Amino acid sequence: MAWLRELAGTDIIRTNQRTDGWGRLKLDEFASIHKWTKGRQPEQWQRSRGVVLGIGDDTAVVELPEAAAGSGAWQWLLAVDTMVETVHFNWTTMTEEDVGYKALAANVSDIAAMGGLPQHALVSVSVPRSFEPQRMSRFYDGLYACAEQYGVAVVGGDTTSSPQHLVVAVTVTGTVEADRAVRRSGARAGDAVFVTGPLGMSAAGLHYLLAADSGASGHGLSGRSGSPDVPAAAAAEAAEAAEAAGAAPLVRAHRRPQPSVRAGRLLLSRGTCRSLNDVSDGAASEAWELAEASGVSIVLREDWLPRSGSLASYAASVGVDPLEWMLYGGEDYVLIGTMDKHDADAAKSELNGQGIPFYRIGEVEEGEPGVWLSEGTGKKRTAVPKRGYNHFE
Ligand SMILES: Nc1ncnc2c1ncn2[C@@H]1O[C@H](COP(=O)(O)OP(=O)(O)O)[C@@H](O)[C@H]1O
Ligand SMILES: Cc1ncc(C[n+]2csc(CCOP(=O)(O)OP(=O)(O)O)c2C)c(N)n1
Ligand SMILES: [Mg+2]
Incomplete structure (x- = not known):
């Protein structure tokens, strides 16, 4: 983190920021990562998760978290799950925040399925070139909301461009009492x-959202597909429609x-x-x-x-x-x-x-x-x- 913090204040980052023909701010990779993750989880808190070195170097460095250390033998649980735009979500069924939340939640669920405690996450994103930076910030708002809810320290990841669709792969670690994982x-x-x-x-919930999107009822985040950004009002309107149709708990179950x-x-x-x-x-x-x-x-x-x-x-x-x-x-x-x-x-x-x-x-x-x-x-x-x-x- 230290080098990112240092760089963030320098011209190296600023000269790497430019606007394209569409007037969108293009951040370079490092500046983007910094923007998405900076200040989201206090170092002190990450320390309690055993994090010695978090985002910003070639790897994270972690030791057994406080909760596990000194209380008998523990084992690590490791898992990865991927979400692909058009396969796991599209922009009429999920907001950017929802995708971030669910990408981590699906992994936390694998740790839960062993009887374990989720601890760390690595987040790999392949981002369409046409994405505004703001959309990925919203993705991270959702991801960190889930991280906070389940006490997961985000310690690294990877960033690439993608020709068309957003692809997200999250790796998690968890801990479990030695030889007690439930298989x-x-x-x-x-x-x-x-x-x-x-x-x-x-x-x-997915059925409701897809039916809504196909125009049958007009309740989804219709008109969002391929659109560069979603006015918050559209999402709020869709939520109200779901509430009125009694589908809100279903939509919530799908998205969160x-x-x-x-x-x-x-x-x-x-x-x-x-x-x-x-x-x-x-x-x-x-x-x-x-x-x-x-x-x-x-x-x-x-x-x-x-x-x-x-x-x-x-x-x-x-x-x-x-x-x-x-x-x-x-x-x-x-x-x-x-x-x-x-x-x-x-x-x-x-x-x-x-x-x-x-x-x-x-x-x-x-x-x-x-x-x-x-x-x-x-x-x-x-x-x-x-x-x-x-x-x-
Ligand atoms: N491409 C892969 N290479 C190696 N192992 C894989 C791959 N894909 C899935 N696995 C492993 O296969 C097992 C079953 O995977 P999966 O059905 O996706 O489980 P889950 O439903 O819990 O995500 C898991 O142990 C997973 O780690
Ligand atoms: C737009 C859209 N179409 C279809 C689905 C339904 N769907 C996509 S993946 C999936 C199963 C779960 O995903 P998977 O990657 O198989 O999870 P894993 O078993 O690896 O945890 C379902 C039900 C969806 N969520 N969104
Ligand atoms: Mg899987």
Whole structure:
């Protein structure tokens, strides 16, 4: 950071700033990074995350964070997730702030899915040449909002241009008590299956935003695609329309997922949670991953699946079966897992007592890896296909 701080006040940076034919200020790479990240997280706070050297050198230097050091053996968790404009978002479904927030949240969710504590992030952005600097500042406003909420120190990244679309790849670290990380492979016959939040809301929110954008109702951030900048008024207007249509909770779930870090920590500390996964590609697909990794069969109870009122009423209004979104929609970023069924009620009380949702949704059985949906206590069950979001379909 020090060299950036020094440079920021010098002519080297100033002479590298120029305006193009469109009157837009073009910052050079270093000045941009400085602008996006400077002063966002106090050095003192980063120090508590073990950061010895943050943004500004060839690498960051970190040691085990205070919370982990001196309290027994810990291990690192490492993960990366990417968001690509047109694949994970477009400018009618998300604002710049939303993209920044969600890019980090999706990674924090992977740490939560191991029962860990998120610690550091590296942020790689490939920015279209036509982007105004202001838009990336807004991206970082959202990213740092998520970092603050989950206590993540942003310690570096990479910046390149992109011929057309914005691409964001965030790498995170987390910490977990040695050999306690909750894997996908620990489910056992007899376990209770649970989720830590409602399902399908993000997919319904996306449906609302895309329908709005296609002109059906005109509620999205319409007119934004390809436009250089969005007047804040357009976003505010779209938010009001979503509120009026009862779709606000769905849109919020899509744009600002809330990864279940506290749930993951509490479940790990109970010692009875045997498998965990986060729901990015859809509950069916994640349940299949648990079933295959553990060599078990998972039976979901249709009447136990948590369905929010806003999901049910929006689905009815557009003639979609809400189960489609709940099982195959994705981007819920809640946890799905299995645990000793004798501890399930106590776990539910503990989590609910702390304001954290916990829903028992089924059970684990012996058998060929697979996922089934049962209508009630009866024996009738239907096979749940291994279907979800697939990047290559
Ligand atoms: N291109 C890649 N190279 C190496 N490992 C990868 C690559 N893509 C995914 N993985 C690894 O494969 C596993 C499954 O990835 P993924 O399905 O994306 O998990 P998640 O749904 O949690 O993001 C993870 O361990 C991930 O680190
Ligand atoms: C414009 C737009 N179209 C479609 C989607 C839906 N979508 C895109 S990626 C995805 C799945 C999650 O992303 P992925 O990169 O597979 O996450 P990972 O499993 O690696 O965590 C979904 C449901 C979206 N969010 N936005
Ligand atoms: Mg991934």
